[in-house]
Amino acid sequence: MQLIDGKQIALQVHAETRSAVQALKARGIVPGLAVVLVGDDPASRSYVRSKDKMSHELGIHSAKHELPATTTQEELIALVEKLNADPAIHGILVQSPPPPHIDEAAVIRAIDPRKDVDGFHPVNVAKLALDDPSGFVPCTPLGCQRLLLASGIDPAGKHAVVIGRSMIVGKPMALLLMAKGKGGDATVTVVHSRSRNLAELTRQADILVAAIGRPGFVKAGHVREGAVVIDVGINRVEDPTAAKGYRIVGDVAFEEVAPKCSAITPVPGGVGPMTIAMLMANTVKACRQISGV
Numbered sequence: 001m002q003l004i005d006g007k008q009i010a011l012q013v014h015a016e017t018r019s020a021v022q023a024l025k026a027r028g029i030v031p032g033l034a035v036v037l038v039g040d041d042p043a044s045r046s047y048v049r050s051k052d053k054m055s056h057e058l059g060i061h062s063a064k065h066e067l068p069a070t071t072t073q074e075e076l077i078a079l080v081e082k083l084n085a086d087p088a089i090h091g092i093l094v095q096s097p098p099p100p101h102i103d104e105a106a107v108i109r110a111i112d113p114r115k116d117v118d119g120f121h122p123v124n125v126a127k128l129a130l131d132d133p134s135g136f137v138p139c140t141p142l143g144c145q146r147l148l149l150a151s152g153i154d155p156a157g158k159h160a161v162v163i164g165r166s167m168i169v170g171k172p173m174a175l176l177l178m179a180k181g182k183g184g185d186a187t188v189t190v191v192h193s194r195s196r197n198l199a200e201l202t203r204q205a206d207i208l209v210a211a212i213g214r215p216g217f218v219k220a221g222h223v224r225e226g227a228v229v230i231d232v233g234i235n236r237v238e239d240p241t242a243a244k245g246y247r248i249v250g251d252v253a254f255e256e257v258a259p260k261c262s263a264i265t266p267v268p269g270g271v272g273p274m275t276i277a278m279l280m281a282n283t284v285k286a287c288r289q290i291s292g293v
C-alpha cells in the first residue's frame with residue numbers, strides 16, 4: 001500500500017511556484033494575491049493567515065483585508081471592485097463562508113474572472129466544463145488530480161467514483177477526471193446523499209474520492225481491493241487526549257480501509273496541503289495571463 005504524501009507533493013508544487021515567481025520578477029512583475037476575510041470565524045482566520053504566510057514564503061505580494069462582521073454586501077463588493085482594478089493584484093479570494101447577511105454568489109460574480117483564483121466564478125465553472133485551459137479550477141480538486149499524477153496514478157480509462165457533488169469539491173473533481181487529456185479520461189460516477197446502493201457503486205471504483213464532510217464515512221465495505229482512495233474530508237472530532245481537545249479526521253475510516261488500498265491519502269497530510277499549493281500556483285497563472293507573459 002502506497003501512502004500518498006501530500007506534504008511532499010505540495011513542496012514540489014511550491015518549488016515550481018517559487019521558480020515561476022522568480023522568473024516573473026526577473027521581468028519586473030510581482031504576482032499579487034488579495035485575501036479578504038469578513039468576520040472573525042476562527043477556522044477562516046487561520047486559513048487566511050496560512051495563505052498570507054505562504055504567499056510571503058514564495059515571494060508573492062500578499063494583501064490581507066480583514067473586515068468586521070458588520071461589513072455590508074455593498075462595502076464588500078466595493079472592495080472587490082477596487083481589487084479588480086488594482087494592477088498589483090492578480091488573484092482575489094474572498095474566504096468562505098461569509099456572514100449570513102452576505103450573498104456569497106453575488107460576491108463571487110463581482111470578482112473579475114481573470115483574477116478568480118478559487119475558480120468559483122461562473123465563467124471559470126463554464127471553462128472547466130468546456131475543457132478551456134485558460135480558466136481556473138477550484139484548488140482542492142486540482143490538488144487531488146495533482147496527487148494522483150505525482151503518485152504515478154493515471155486516471156485514463158479507470159472508473160473513478162466521487163462521493164459528493166459540491167461546487168467546491170465533488171462537481172469540479174468529476175469534471176476534471178472526465179476531461180479529455182492528462183489527468184482525465186476516466187469513466188466517472190458521482191454519488192451523493194440521494195444515491196441508492198451507494199456502497200455497491202463505490203465498490204466499483206478504481207479511484208474513489210471522498211468529499212462528504214462526515215468523519216469515517218467510507219468503511220472497508222465501500223472499497224474494492226486494490227483501489228486508490230483520495231480522502232478530501234477535514235472533520236474535527238472531540239479528543240480529550242489531544243492538546244486542543246479535538247483532532248482532525250477524514251471522511252474515510254483510514255485504519256480499516258488502508259489495508260485494502262493500492263494507494264491512499266492520510267488526513268492530515270494528504271489533500272490538505274495541496275489546496276494552498278494549488279492556490280499559489282493559480283495566482284502565478286493569473287499573473288502570467290494578465291501580464292501576457
Ligand code: NDP
Pocket residue numbers: 140163164165166167168169170191192193194198211212213214232233234235251271272275
Ligand atoms: P458539502 O457539505 O458542500 O458537500 C458534501 C457532499 O457530500 C454533498 O454533495 C452531499 O450530498 C454529500 N453527502 C453528505 N452526506 C452524505 C451521505 N450520507 N451519503 C452520501 N453523500 C453524502 O462539503 P464540501 O464538498 O465543501 O466538503 C466536503 C469535505 O471536504 C468536508 O469534510 C470539508 O471539510 C472537506 N474540504 C477539504 C478541503 C481541503 O482543503 N482538503 C477543502 C474543501 C473541503 P447532497 O449534495 O445530496 O447533500
